[in-house]
Amino acid sequence: MTTTIPALMRDAAARYGDRAALASQVDGSISYRELDRQADLIAGALIADGARPGDRAAIWVPNMWEWIAAAIGIQRAAGVMVPLNTRLKGGEVADIIRRGKIARLFTIGQFLGRYYPDMLESEVMPGLRRRIVLRATPEEIGPDEIRWEEFVAMAQSTSDAALAEREAMVKPDTLADMMFTSGTTGAPKAAIFDHRRSLGGGRAWVDISRQTADDRYCVFGPFSHNASYKAGWVAGLMSGSTVYWPEAYDAVTILDLVANNRISVMPAPPTVFQEVLAHPNWRDWDLSSYRFLSTGATVVPIELMKRLQAETSIAEISTGYGMTECCGSATHTRPGDPMERIAYTVGTAIPGTEIRIAGPDGRSLGTGESGEVLIRDDKLLIEYLDDPGATHATLDADGWLHSGDVGCLDADGYLKLTDRLKDMYIVGGFNVYPAEIEKQMTGLPGIHQSAIIGVPDNRLGEVGHAFIVRSAGSTISSEEIIAWSKANLANYKVPRGITFLDAMPINSTGKIIKFALKELLKSA
Incomplete structure (x- = not known):
C-alpha cells in the first residue's frame, strides 16, 4: 500500500502506463x-x-x-x-x-x-x-x-x-496540504493534513464507490475542494479510473458530459440533480452508463430522490456525510437501503470511523436524541494553522472532531442531520433549525429551492426569513407560502418574511452561502 501521494502517482504510472488518467473536454486526455x-x-x-x-x-x-x-x-x-x-x-x-x-x-x-x-x-x-x-x-x-x-x-x-x-x-507523516475551508458561514480556516491522512480520504471514497480501473469518474467542483482532490483525483489514481470534470455546471453541460463520456461514477450536490431533472428534455441523453450516484446535504429532497430512482437507470443512488476536517467521508448509506432511508439519513459510519451525538455538556445522547455530531477516525486534521483556539474547539482531548452539525442516530446507527449549530436561531425561547423547514418546503409545488435564516426581532429575539427560488413557470406568492407554513409548521417556525430570488448564492461545491443571504437582507 502506498503511503504518500507522490508514491501513489509513481505506482499508478507503473501500473496503468498509457491509460488516460485525466480527460478534459477542452484539452483532451x-x-x-x-x-x-x-x-x-x-x-x-x-x-x-x-x-x-x-x-x-x-x-x-x-x-x-x-x-x-x-x-x-x-x-x-x-x-x-x-x-x-x-x-x-x-x-x-x-x-x-x-x-x-x-x-x-x-x-x-x-x-x-x-x-x-x-x-x-x-x-x-x-x-x-x-x-x-x-x-x-x-x-x-x-x-x-x-x-x-x-x-x-x-x-x-x-x-x-x-x-x-x-x-x-x-x-506518511510529512505535511501534504493546507485546506482552507469553504467559508459558507464566515472567514475560512486552514486545516493541515499529512500524506497518511490525505490518502485516507481517497481510500474511503474508493471503498464507498467500489471504484475500479473500468470506471469513468466525474469529480464535481474545483480541485481546490476536498471532494475533487482527495476523494477526487487521488481516488482516481488509487483505482486506475479516468477522471473527468465539468467545464460548467448547467444541466446541458452535465448531461453532455455523462452521456458523451459514459461516466459511471459522479457525486454531486442535490442542486445539480434538481437542475438536470428540471431540464425539459433530459431524457434525450443516454445516462445508462451511470452506475453510482452520491449526494449529500442537510436537506436532500425526498421527491428528488424518488424521481432519480423511478425515472433514471442509475444502479445505485446514495447519500453520505463528511467535511474537509475529516478528509471527506464519515458516513454513507449502504447498497440496498430503502429510498426513505437514503433521503432522510446520510447513512452509517464508514469502516474505521466512529460517530456519536453529544449534548451541550458533552454527554453522549441516546437513540433519536438530537445533539452535535462528533466524529473520530485516523484521518482527522492535525490542527488549524496558527489557531490553537479553533483547534481546541474542534478536536477534543479524546480525539473527537466537533462537527458543528446537529443530528441524531436511529436504532441502526443511521445518522439524520438536522442543521448546522451556527444556523440555528431561537424564536421566543424555541430552537429553530432552518434545514427542517427547508426540507418540508421542498414538497410545496412551485418552490425550486428554499433557504431560511434567522433575523433579529424586537419581540421574539429572532424570527425566520425565507429566501425562495420559484420553479420554472411558478407564480407562487409570499401569501401562499406563509399560509402553507401556518398550516404545516409550528407557529414559531413560520417565516415572517419572504424574499424571492432568481438563484441562490452558492459556493463552488453547490452549498448555499447563508451569510451572503444575511448580507443581502441587510442591504435591501
Whole structure:
C-alpha cells in the first residue's frame, strides 16, 4: 500500500502506463505515465528554484491537468500544497498567502475574462518569492512573473539523484496540504493534513464507490475542494479510473458530459440533480452508463430522490456525510437501503470511523436524541494553522472532531442531520433549525429551492426569513407560502418574511452561502 501521494502517482504510472488518467473536454486526455513525468518536472523546477522541504506553494488555477501536476510536484519536492479556489478575489488570496507564509504561487493567466495576476497587483506579500503563470503569452507576463513553460525548463538543472533524494524525504507523516475551508458561514480556516491522512480520504471514497480501473469518474467542483482532490483525483489514481470534470455546471453541460463520456461514477450536490431533472428534455441523453450516484446535504429532497430512482437507470443512488476536517467521508448509506432511508439519513459510519451525538455538556445522547455530531477516525486534521483556539474547539482531548452539525442516530446507527449549530436561531425561547423547514418546503409545488435564516426581532429575539427560488413557470406568492407554513409548521417556525430570488448564492461545491443571504437582507 502506498503511503504518500507522490508514491501513489509513481505506482499508478507503473501500473496503468498509457491509460488516460485525466480527460478534459477542452484539452483532451493525459496518461498516467505523462502526468507522473510532468510532476517530476515541477518538483525538479522547485528544487532548482531553491524550494526547501516544508515550503508552501499555492495553486490558484481552474481544473486542468497542470493543477494536478503542480500539486504532486510540490509534494514530491517535500513541500506543502495549498489549494485556492478561483472564485477568490485578489485581497482574499493575498490574505491567505500572508497568513500561510506561502513562498510560491501557481496562478492561471487569462480566466473568466481577466488576467488573474492583475488582481494581486496592489497587494503586499513579502514572503512570496515566485509567481508561476499558466497558459499565458510572453506579452502578458508581468515583471514579477514567470510562465509555466519557463519555470518547467528550470528542472533541467536538477539531477535525477537530487530529485530522488528529495522525494525520499517525503514520509506518511510529512505535511501534504493546507485546506482552507469553504467559508459558507464566515472567514475560512486552514486545516493541515499529512500524506497518511490525505490518502485516507481517497481510500474511503474508493471503498464507498467500489471504484475500479473500468470506471469513468466525474469529480464535481474545483480541485481546490476536498471532494475533487482527495476523494477526487487521488481516488482516481488509487483505482486506475479516468477522471473527468465539468467545464460548467448547467444541466446541458452535465448531461453532455455523462452521456458523451459514459461516466459511471459522479457525486454531486442535490442542486445539480434538481437542475438536470428540471431540464425539459433530459431524457434525450443516454445516462445508462451511470452506475453510482452520491449526494449529500442537510436537506436532500425526498421527491428528488424518488424521481432519480423511478425515472433514471442509475444502479445505485446514495447519500453520505463528511467535511474537509475529516478528509471527506464519515458516513454513507449502504447498497440496498430503502429510498426513505437514503433521503432522510446520510447513512452509517464508514469502516474505521466512529460517530456519536453529544449534548451541550458533552454527554453522549441516546437513540433519536438530537445533539452535535462528533466524529473520530485516523484521518482527522492535525490542527488549524496558527489557531490553537479553533483547534481546541474542534478536536477534543479524546480525539473527537466537533462537527458543528446537529443530528441524531436511529436504532441502526443511521445518522439524520438536522442543521448546522451556527444556523440555528431561537424564536421566543424555541430552537429553530432552518434545514427542517427547508426540507418540508421542498414538497410545496412551485418552490425550486428554499433557504431560511434567522433575523433579529424586537419581540421574539429572532424570527425566520425565507429566501425562495420559484420553479420554472411558478407564480407562487409570499401569501401562499406563509399560509402553507401556518398550516404545516409550528407557529414559531413560520417565516415572517419572504424574499424571492432568481438563484441562490452558492459556493463552488453547490452549498448555499447563508451569510451572503444575511448580507443581502441587510442591504435591501
